[in-house]
Amino acid sequence: MVELAEESNISSLWSSLKESLFPPLCELCGKGAKSFVSLCDACQHGVLPLPKSHCLCCAQPFISQETRAHLCSVCLKEKPSFTKVFSPFLMEGSIQRLLHQVKFGSQISTVQVLAQLAAPSFKKAVQEFLPDLLLPVPLSRLRLLRRSFNQSVLLSKELLSASSLDLDLDFSIGRRYQRPQAQKKRADRLKALGGAFSFRKPKSFEGLKILIVDDVLTTGATAEALTRLCLKARAREVGVWVLARRA
Numbered sequence: 001m002v003e004l005a006e007e008s009n010i011s012s013l014w015s016s017l018k019e020s021l022f023p024p025l026c027e028l029c030g031k032g033a034k035s036f037v038s039l040c041d042a043c044q045h046g047v048l049p050l051p052k053s054h055c056l057c058c059a060q061p062f063i064s065q066e067t068r069a070h071l072c073s074v075c076l077k078e079k080p081s082f083t084k085v086f087s088p089f090l091m092e093g094s095i096q097r098l099l100h101q102v103k104f105g106s107q108i109s110t111v112q113v114l115a116q117l118a119a120p121s122f123k124k125a126v127q128e129f130l131p132d133l134l135l136p137v138p139l140s141r142l143r144l145l146r147r148s149f150n151q152s153v154l155l156s157k158e159l160l161s162a163s164s165l166d167l168d169l170d171f172s173i174g175r176r177y178q179r180p181q182a183q184k185k186r187a188d189r190l191k192a193l194g195g196a197f198s199f200r201k202p203k204s205f206e207g208l209k210i211l212i213v214d215d216v217l218t219t220g221a222t223a224e225a226l227t228r229l230c231l232k233a234r235a236r237e238v239g240v241w242v243l244a245r246r247a
């Protein structure tokens with residue numbers, strides 16, 4: 001017992017020494033943070049949650065925060081094939097800066113901070129939707145070669161460990177390279193995405209509930225194209241979880 005007590009004293013002494021030598025710093029601005037995987041208070045304030053008033057299906061935030069839960073005009077006109085989009089944050093402020101740091105600054109360790117911030121929402125979505133599989137949105141080979149990592153795969157892995165969930169990840173789908181689509185409207189994006197996703201080998205998702213995981217949702221065209229492929233492979237239902245929704 002005495003030995004154990006001595007050991008724990010030494011380890012707490014070591015961690016306080018480590019903290020005074022290398023204090024935890026904010027992942028965004030480098031100022032002091034409370035823990036090693038976190039943001040300072042100012043950057044934490046810049047994390048904007050998805051407003052409570054948003055489309056029941058695609059999570060598009062509504063301008064008026066008074067309205068009752070309903071579908072947006074886009075989903076009313078043509079209901080997407082996926083059941084629902086879960087998203088904890090808006091693609092603005094600190095979340096946007098952290099994601100840019102990952103995607104364009106190749107700062108992969110930042111994914112851990114994003115996963116810590118999103119873990120409670122992710123766990124709640126999994127408990128509500130009860131997926132059998134997680135499907136990170138694939139990147140084309142060319143984009144994967146240029147970036148050297150797929151942020152949706154990294155995010156899925158970190159989310160699973162940060163939320164202590166045990167779910168399988170599916171990597172059976174490949175993606176054809178396309179030029180960036182950011183400026184196009186939803187219908188044009190969807191048309192351009194026709195046939196962009198395909199199975200590497202013939203595969204059935206017979207009877208499975210699939211949760212697609214991506215970093216950001218803009219028009220929902222990517223999620224729609226991937227959902228259609230899953231449903232064609234006989235999936236029972238498809239949901240979408242994204243870190244951030246573009247307003």
Ligand SMILES: [Zn+2]
Nearest residue numbers: 026029040043
């Ligand atoms: Zn900061």
Ligand SMILES: [Zn+2]
Nearest residue numbers: 055058072075
């Ligand atoms: Zn909608």
